[in-house]
Amino acid sequence: MKNLFFKKVYEIVSRIPKGKVISYGKIASFLGNPRQGRIVGWAMHSSPNGIPWHRVVMKNGKLPFQETQEGYLNQYNLLLKEGISFSKDKTVDMEKHEWKIELPL
DNA sequence: CGAATGACCAAGC
DNA sequence: GGCTTGGCCATTC
Numbered sequence: 833m834k835n836l837f838f839k840k841v842y843e844i845v846s847r848i849p850k851g852k853v854i855s856y857g858k859i860a861s862f863l864g865n866p867r868q869g870r871i872v873g874w875a876m877h878s879s880p881n882g883i884p885w886h887r888v889v890m891k892n893g894k895l896p897f898q899e900t901q902e903g904y905l906n907q908y909n910l911l912l913k914e915g916i917s918f919s920k921d922k923t924v925d926m927e928k929h930e931w932k933i934e935l936p937l
Numbered sequence: 938c939g940a941a942t943g944a945c946c947a948a949g950c
Numbered sequence: 951g952g953c954t955t956g957g958c959c960a961t962t963c
Contacts, residue, residue, distance in 0.1 A: 835960070835961095837959090837960075838960085855945090856944080856945055856946090856947065857945070860945080860958095862945095865958070866946090866958095867945075867946055867947075867957065867958055868945075868946090868957090868958050868959060868960090869944090869945030869946065869958095870942095870943055870944090870945045870946085870958070870959075870960085871943090871958080871959055871960055871961095872944090872945075873943065873945060874942095874943060874944080874961070875944095875960090875961090876944055876959060877943075877944055878961090885944085886939085888944085889944095890944085890945075890946090891945080891946070895944085896945085897944065898942030901944095903944080907944095915945045930952080
């Protein structure tokens with residue numbers, strides 16, 4: 833996409849190491865908009881190819897989908913493949929897997 | 938340009 | 951502890 837915000841979001845997301853996750857809020861916060869995960873969400877929704885969008889979860893570790901939606905299992909399996917552990921309630925263990933944004937872009 | 942929408946979040950009831 | 955509201959801002963119609 834064209835926007836700087838989107839671009840930065842993609843930059844960050846594409847730098848998430850394998851086996852790590854991050855929350856929408858963290859990304860938004862890092863970009864200077866603490867309460868705007870929605871925009872990050874939008875960025876993910878229309879993310880270009882090659883963006884590991886599945887490594888982005890909600891702050892509480894939940895996936896951004898309803899369990900009734902298809903993408904849910906999609907993301908779930910992708911994360912499992914990368915060695916991310918889930919709790920019984922299908923939430924990511926944020927303590928273990930939360931990735932800290934290290935560098936500026 | 939105005940109104941609605943969204944893979945969010947925090948606060949309040 | 952689940953539901954509602956307000957906030958925020960890019961995108962779409």
